[in-house]
Amino acid sequence: MLYNPPSPLETKVLSRRFGLPDSAAIGTYLATDGYQAFLKASKMTPAQIIDEIKASNLRGRGGAGFPTGMKWSFVPRTSPKPKYIVVNGDEGEPGTCKDRVLMENDPHSLIEGCLIAGLAVDAHAGYVYIRGEYRYLIEILEKALAEAYAKGWLGKNIQGTGFDFDLYAHTGAGSYECGEESALLESLEGKRGVPRIRPPFPAVSGAFQCPSVLNNVETFCAVPHILLGGGKAFADLGVPKAGGTKLTALSGHINRPGVYELRLGFPVRQLIEEVGGGIPNGKKLKAFIPGGSSCPILTAAECEGATMDYDSMASRKSMLGSGGVIIMDEDTSMVKVGLRLMRFYSHESCGWCIPCREGTTWLTKIMTRFYDGNGSRADIDLLGDIAKNMLGRTFCPLGDAAALPMISLVEKFRDEFEDYLKGKRREETSGRLVTV
Amino acid sequence: MTFSPQLEARFATLLASYPPGRERSAMIPMLLYAQDELGSVTDELIAEVARRTGVTPLQVDEVISYYTMLRRKPAGKYHVQVCTNVSCLLRDGDRLFEHACQKLGIENHGVTADGQFSIEEVECMGACSWAPAVQVNYEFHHDVTPDKLDRLLDELKEKR
Ligand SMILES: Cc1cc2nc3c(=O)[nH]c(=O)nc-3n(C[C@H](O)[C@H](O)[C@H](O)COP(=O)(O)O)c2cc1C
Ligand code: FES
Numbered sequence: 001m002l003y004n005p006p007s008p009l010e011t012k013v014l015s016r017r018f019g020l021p022d023s024a025a026i027g028t029y030l031a032t033d034g035y036q037a038f039l040k041a042s043k044m045t046p047a048q049i050i051d052e053i054k055a056s057n058l059r060g061r062g063g064a065g066f067p068t069g070m071k072w073s074f075v076p077r078t079s080p081k082p083k084y085i086v087v088n089g090d091e092g093e094p095g096t097c098k099d100r101v102l103m104e105n106d107p108h109s110l111i112e113g114c115l116i117a118g119l120a121v122d123a124h125a126g127y128v129y130i131r132g133e134y135r136y137l138i139e140i141l142e143k144a145l146a147e148a149y150a151k152g153w154l155g156k157n158i159q160g161t162g163f164d165f166d167l168y169a170h171t172g173a174g175s176y177e178c179g180e181e182s183a184l185l186e187s188l189e190g191k192r193g194v195p196r197i198r199p200p201f202p203a204v205s206g207a208f209q210c211p212s213v214l215n216n217v218e219t220f221c222a223v224p225h226i227l228l229g230g231g232k233a234f235a236d237l238g239v240p241k242a243g244g245t246k247l248t249a250l251s252g253h254i255n256r257p258g259v260y261e262l263r264l265g266f267p268v269r270q271l272i273e274e275v276g277g278g279i280p281n282g283k284k285l286k287a288f289i290p291g292g293s294s295c296p297i298l299t300a301a302e303c304e305g306a307t308m309d310y311d312s313m314a315s316r317k318s319m320l321g322s323g324g325v326i327i328m329d330e331d332t333s334m335v336k337v338g339l340r341l342m343r344f345y346s347h348e349s350c351g352w353c354i355p356c357r358e359g360t361t362w363l364t365k366i367m368t369r370f371y372d373g374n375g376s377r378a379d380i381d382l383l384g385d386i387a388k389n390m391l392g393r394t395f396c397p398l399g400d401a402a403a404l405p406m407i408s409l410v411e412k413f414r415d416e417f418e419d420y421l422k423g424k425r426r427e428e429t430s431g432r433l434v435t436v
Numbered sequence: 437m438t439f440s441p442q443l444e445a446r447f448a449t450l451l452a453s454y455p456p457g458r459e460r461s462a463m464i465p466m467l468l469y470a471q472d473e474l475g476s477v478t479d480e481l482i483a484e485v486a487r488r489t490g491v492t493p494l495q496v497d498e499v500i501s502y503y504t505m506l507r508r509k510p511a512g513k514y515h516v517q518v519c520t521n522v523s524c525l526l527r528d529g530d531r532l533f534e535h536a537c538q539k540l541g542i543e544n545h546g547v548t549a550d551g552q553f554s555i556e557e558v559e560c561m562g563a564c565s566w567a568p569a570v571q572v573n574y575e576f577h578h579d580v581t582p583d584k585l586d587r588l589l590d591e592l593k594e595k596r
Binding site (some may be wrong): 004082091092093094095096097099100125131132133134135136166170171172173174175176187188189190191192195208226249250251252253257258259288293324326327328332336337340341348350354388 | 458460464499503527562563564
């Protein structure tokens with residue numbers, strides 16, 4: 001099911017089956033080129049498959065944007081250990097709800113992406129880690145897996161190719177940190193989701209300490225399209241160093257929120273005005289989060305001329321992230337947003353390393369007293385200081401994920417924090433924001 | 437400890453899903469699926485899952501305390517989860533949460549006296565574009581207004 005109407009400005013590649021009757025069924029999949037990319041890949045050498053992915057300029061869609069072909073090439077194919085494919089379907093980044101739409105409407109493309117990755121790195125088993133709240137998606141995926149086994153697209157000697165592959169759905173149980181790749185791997189082993197020190201990276205020591213390919217759902221879903229249409233064609237959809245489309249989830253103060261598939265390099269203005277239908281009640285844009293709450297927040301001025309791709313966002317000292325675009329209008333209280341975000345990060349910090357555990361706790365304490373009207377000017381500096389001292393000093397990037405938005409808030413919206421102290425706090429905000 | 441045949445079948449599949457000697461991997465899914473049936477993670481369940489996955493009960497307990505969905509005390513028959521994270525907040529998710537508390541007469545993590553409803557303020561649940569979002573048990577509700585929530589809760593009340 002789709003929860004928002006499509007936009008005519010979309011480029012339908014990964015979402016091309018969305019809206020077809022029974023789009024998640026294997027019959028629909030097979031009738032629309034399904035599993036043909038796997039058959040094609042089965043006649044290629046592993047190096048050829050990886051070269052095709054490299055040529056597509058596909059970059060990881062989970063947030064960090066690492067080149068996928070390169071990641072796959074790091075897996076030591078000749079290692080005597082078994083290799084694994086791991087799908088990150090934890091989707092916990094606030095603002096992000098696109099993997100959900102992919103798994104719900106086209107689960108077989110995810111399965112096919114895993115099969116192709118398996119061919120590329122000589123893996124014969126894979127795990128799809130799905131957040132516990134997405135129980136209905138686990139059911140959809142399990143149904144798709146059963147169909148694929150029944151029709152010989154999973155299991156032993158798939159379609160006579162001699163290639164064996166098993167894929168399993170694995171449920172999480174409520175943890176944002178388990179979306180972080182190494183914490184996910186710990187969780188997959190039945191442990192607390194605490195990150196691992198790297199190196200070694202998952203390519204060398206991943207699931208069960210064996211070489212693994214770990215990618216986001218959307219990254220795997222792009223793979224069949226790349227194999228079928230060719231890496232070059234996929235690359236051409238995007239911008240020079242990043243190929244293809246990005247599923248973009250629009251949320252916040254926008255007339256037509258929803259998940260839309262857009263070419264990388266899509267202009268931010270057009271995204272807001274045309275795809276999203278503008279900001280409700282003719283209000284002005286105040287702030288823009290390009291890819292989930294962990295990205296530095298951009299001001300309206302910084303959005304001028306910006307496009308939705310890695311380089312454009314990096315040049316504005318933010319990130320494309322996960323594709324979760326959050327729009328805030330001129331009436332938004334940035335103090336309130338700051339408090340809510342810090343509460344999220346302190347709640348989700350796994351507590352393993354001190355800079356993150358203490359940093360997020362203190363950011364929340366200070367934001368709370370500030371929000372309650374007991375703050376001081378020194379607190380504004382302190383928030384920035386603490387956040388800056390967390391940067392790069394934590395075991396995994398959750399610390400940065402909390403620090404980056406905090407720094408951008410106090411630096412770019414300092415006036416508003418100062419006004420808040422003078423009692424000019426927006427009446428609308430006081431007294432709420434309850435617990436967690 | 438005896439479970440329903442469906443849950444036993446689920447356990448068997450799970451225990452066979454991981455490489456040999458890696459039964460521990462099945463622990464978290466086993467706990468969550470069992471909780472769905474039992475209402476909470478009981479001491480007895482911990483001992484049973486520990487036995488079947490080849491770890492100590494303490495090792496299971498230590499894992500449970502990490503995951504927010506695993507709970508040692510039963511929730512209501514209908515566990516109402518309201519997201520107040522940023523995308524939902526911008527669409528009055530916090531107001532919706534307060535409204536739900538008032539309507540049910542309980543506070544965060546509370547359970548109604550009759551055990552029918554419980555409430556929890558939750559983090560982003562992956563419904564940001566259809567905010568504010570609510571989950572009742574595993575069921576998603578999108579673009580929820582206070583009125584819509586009232587109707588939903590009233591319907592569930594009548595269902596009992
Ligand atoms: C705190 C934290 C949470 C994360 N959550 C997710 C997530 O829910 N889904 C995801 O795909 N990646 C998430 N990531 C990124 C992963 O660590 C990893 O980079 C990604 O899954 C790799 O896949 P990709 O290369 O296809 O993007 C998270 C990272 C951090 C630090
Ligand atoms: S912020 Fe509420 S569902 Fe994502």
